Amino acid sequence: MMKSLILQTATKLLFPLLLLFSIFLFLRGHNDPGGGFIGGLVGAAAFALFAISSGTEKARELLRIDPTFMIGLGLFFALLSGVISMYAGTPFLTGHWAFPMVFGAEMHLGSPILFDIGVYLVVVGFTLAVIFSLEEEG
Amino acid sequence: MDHLLTLPVLIPLLTGAIAFLFYKNGTVQRWIGLAGTVALLIASILLLVDVWSNGIQAEQFGNWPAPFGISFVADLLSSIMITISGVMGFVVAVYAVADIDKTREKFGFYPLYHILLMGINGTFLTGDIFNMYVWFEVMLISSFVLLALGNAKAQLDGAVKYVIINLVGSAIFLMGIGFVYGLTGTLNMAELSVRLNEVDNAGLVTTVSMFFMISFGIKAAVFPLFFWLPASYHTPPVAVSAIFAGMLTKVGVYTLIRAFTLLFTQEVAYTHHIILWISGLTMLIGVLGAAAQSEVRRILSFHIISQIGYMIMGLALYTPLALIGSVFYIVHHIIVKTNLFLVGGLARKLTGSYELKKMGGLYRYYPWLGVLFLIPAFSLAGFPPLSGFWAKFTLIYAALEIESYWIAGVALLVGLLTLYSMTKIWMAAFWTPLPGYENDTTGAGFNKIGPRDMFLLVTPIVILATLTIIIGLFPEPFYELSLKAAEELLDPTNYINAVLGK
Numbered sequence: 001m002m003k004s005l006i007l008q009t010a011t012k013l014l015f016p017l018l019l020l021f022s023i024f025l026f027l028r029g030h031n032d033p034g035g036g037f038i039g040g041l042v043g044a045a046a047f048a049l050f051a052i053s054s055g056t057e058k059a060r061e062l063l064r065i066d067p068t069f070m071i072g073l074g075l076f077f078a079l080l081s082g083v084i085s086m087y088a089g090t091p092f093l094t095g096h097w098a099f100p101m102v103f104g105a106e107m108h109l110g111s112p113i114l115f116d117i118g119v120y121l122v123v124v125g126f127t128l129a130v131i132f133s134l135e136e137e138g
Numbered sequence: 139m140d141h142l143l144t145l146p147v148l149i150p151l152l153t154g155a156i157a158f159l160f161y162k163n164g165t166v167q168r169w170i171g172l173a174g175t176v177a178l179l180i181a182s183i184l185l186l187v188d189v190w191s192n193g194i195q196a197e198q199f200g201n202w203p204a205p206f207g208i209s210f211v212a213d214l215l216s217s218i219m220i221t222i223s224g225v226m227g228f229v230v231a232v233y234a235v236a237d238i239d240k241t242r243e244k245f246g247f248y249p250l251y252h253i254l255l256m257g258i259n260g261t262f263l264t265g266d267i268f269n270m271y272v273w274f275e276v277m278l279i280s281s282f283v284l285l286a287l288g289n290a291k292a293q294l295d296g297a298v299k300y301v302i303i304n305l306v307g308s309a310i311f312l313m314g315i316g317f318v319y320g321l322t323g324t325l326n327m328a329e330l331s332v333r334l335n336e337v338d339n340a341g342l343v344t345t346v347s348m349f350f351m352i353s354f355g356i357k358a359a360v361f362p363l364f365f366w367l368p369a370s371y372h373t374p375p376v377a378v379s380a381i382f383a384g385m386l387t388k389v390g391v392y393t394l395i396r397a398f399t400l401l402f403t404q405e406v407a408y409t410h411h412i413i414l415w416i417s418g419l420t421m422l423i424g425v426l427g428a429a430a431q432s433e434v435r436r437i438l439s440f441h442i443i444s445q446i447g448y449m450i451m452g453l454a455l456y457t458p459l460a461l462i463g464s465v466f467y468i469v470h471h472i473i474v475k476t477n478l479f480l481v482g483g484l485a486r487k488l489t490g491s492y493e494l495k496k497m498g499g500l501y502r503y504y505p506w507l508g509v510l511f512l513i514p515a516f517s518l519a520g521f522p523p524l525s526g527f528w529a530k531f532t533l534i535y536a537a538l539e540i541e542s543y544w545i546a547g548v549a550l551l552v553g554l555l556t557l558y559s560m561t562k563i564w565m566a567a568f569w570t571p572l573p574g575y576e577n578d579t580t581g582a583g584f585n586k587i588g589p590r591d592m593f594l595l596v597t598p599i600v601i602l603a604t605l606t607i608i609i610g611l612f613p614e615p616f617y618e619l620s621l622k623a624a625e626e627l628l629d630p631t632n633y634i635n636a637v638l639g640k
Contacts, residue, residue: 072158072249079151082144085201092144094201 002052011053018046026120030108036116040123047124048131056135059128067132070125078118084111142188143197143210145181146220146259149174150227154252167248168235174252175228182224182259186217190619194626194636196265204265205326209637211265214623215465219262219392222472225605226384227255229598233480234377236594242287242375250287254280254381261389265637267315267401268325270393274311274357278304281386284378285370296370303366307356314349318401321346328637331400331630340404347402347409354397358390360450361420364443368427371442372435372492376483379435383442384476388468391449395464398453399627406456414454418548421447425555434482434492434567437559438475441518444552445471451549452533457540461624463533466616470517470525470609477514477602481507484595485567488584494563499572503581508568510596513603515560517610520553525609528617 022043029035051059060066065073085094097110141148153174160166189195189212199208212220231251238247257277264270286297319325321342322333337343352363359367367387371379394413402409424444431437449471452464482492484507489497501508517524520531530553537546575583587595609616626632 068161068246069159072155072161075151075155075158079148079155082148086141086144091197091199091201092141092148093199 004053007053011049015046015050018042018049022046026116029116030113036119037123040120041127043120044124044127044131047128051128051132051135056132060132063128067125067129070121071129072125074118074121074123074125076118077121078115081111081114081118084114141197142181142185143195143212143263146178146185146224146263147256149178149181150252150256150259153178154249154256157249157252158246161244161246161249164240164243167243171231171248171252172228172235175224175231175255178255179224179228182217182220185212186221189214189217190622194632196636196639204637204639205324205329208269209265209326209328210263211328211633211637212263213626213633213636214619215392215395215627216262218465218469218619218623219388220259222469223255223258223262223385226381226472226476229480229601230377230381230384230476232594233380233483233598236591237375237377237483239288239375245287247284247287250280250283251381254284258385258389262392265327266325267318267327267330271308271311271315274308274389277386277389278308281382285374285382287378288374290373293373296373299366300370303356303363307353307363310349310356311353314346314353317346317349326637327396327400328630328634331634334401335404343402344405344408347397350397350402351394351409351412354390354394355416356390357387358394358446358450359387359443360416360446361423361443364420364424364446367443368431368436368439371439372433376435376479376486380476380479380483383438383479384472387442387446388449388472391446391468394450395453395461395627399461400630400633410454410456413450414542414545417447417451417454418545419447420444420450421548421552425552425559428559429555429562432494434485434494434497434563435479437563438478438482441478441556441559442475444556445475445518447552448530448533448549451545452536455533455536455540455542455545457536458621458624458628459532459539460536461627462617462620463529463536465620465623466532466613467529469616469620470529470606473602473605473609474514474517474526477599477606478511478518480595480599480602481511481514484599485511487587487595489567489572490585494566496573497567498570499568499575499581499583501568502571503584508564510599510603511564511568513606515564517606519557519560523610525606525613527610528613532617 022039025034025042026036026039047059047063050062082093085096086092088096095110095112097108100107100109153170156170157167194211194213196209196211198204199210254277257273257280260273261270261277264273282297282301285300286293318330321337322330324330324333334343356363371382398409421444424440424447428437428440428444431440449464449467452460452467485497485500486492488500491497517526520526530549534546534549572583
């Protein structure tokens, strides 16, 4: 942990921005470059920055879920996206889509997004598990 | 549509994911781990039965048609390997409950163990050469962590060597994939099998095949690429060593067999002749290396290498009988070698050491352990009527049949030298009295193991020893299975049709 006023102030501003950007990148992955992996890295960067400026204890509190638990949860989501297609009688990981109307606009909702959520969680969980334990040792 | 083909990968993934969710609770992880491996074993047996009765099965992931998507294919060789890895996954998981300490449990032994099984099974099932690379990585990354888990100095030393050489191997594999894709424009193995024969410049294909031979050779630990194996396999706890010794190098052998029966059969006289030399030297150097060692796990590690020689000897001879021998040998070897590591681990728990000089007296106080050691040890050396006899007999007969006398001679000689090493372990660990307790008659020099742990440690050993005897006494069905697998390997038409759906 670094006791730096500049870093702490900057983090306060950057933290929500990074999280928003991470969600933006995640959703953008639907049809454009982006997705769970890169979104997850940016999301992890936000928490890593917080951990460096305010200590891992506070960062863990803010994250609420334990990083290792997140890895398991992510794997679970990814698995779910494949199993849904098996349940529907198609091969593993086949995409299934629904097109509900939300506020007058058509949504493209598909099972691949579950896989991407899984990737997002695994990336955030793994990165933070590594960074937190490195911070706590050093 | 049934999904048997995906289950051997899905079950360990689910088990691993749940183990991650309960990573703070060792008891839950152990039970989930055991339940997961039982489910995996059942699924893999069902897959074997299905493939045996209905022929080669294929499934296209994400419903993208082959050769564009990723295919999973189970022919007999794949399903035999899956089944045997299911058996090993189960017995080692049982052994691990008593063998893995609390620290390793806390740092994620169980999730990684199942991810490792997933990587192994994925490699066996995939029908896409790039996807195979991905499964290799899954397997390697989890094995890196399992190897280094616990942070002992020797472990890190071994893990660094293991990591570096295996990364080099993966890089060479990736280069080979790049070349193959450049030559043919496809990564699907069934499609490659057709297209590689249509490449104008056959010499180029043979050159590219060398990339695969080197990288798979590193994974299989053949001469002269085996140095990483004896440098690392003796460092982690026995449960980890045992699953590594049983399965990981055999994944390399499997990929070698797959690549040099399905893909690279353009200049058999050239490529398989190289493999023949490699196999002879691997056998010989491995067994000589073992003779120079005096630590149980190091002796056994060198024997893995020499036995790999036998398995690829069958591939090198490239006759139906020789391939039968190879498949039979892989099955026999995985069971026997894992068992020897497990027995070695139990002997270490009792005597407190892996060094032959510090061990002893086991036969006097634990005669049943002596019997349980002799079964896999004699089988490894090829004594009738144990499994190793039939495996060696088939291979040597196949060599004599096509008048490859020198390789048959080497195989026989190596069998004899194997016996020497096994006798060495027997004499030092079982026969001579425990050093420092020569005049003791109460067995005071041994560590005490509680009845629960003893049950968990001995059950896997008994299961594997029973399997060795069953294969030895009733080789017929196993021989039949290997025969059909070898036929499929020599004629890939069915494989190609099953994947491409023609």
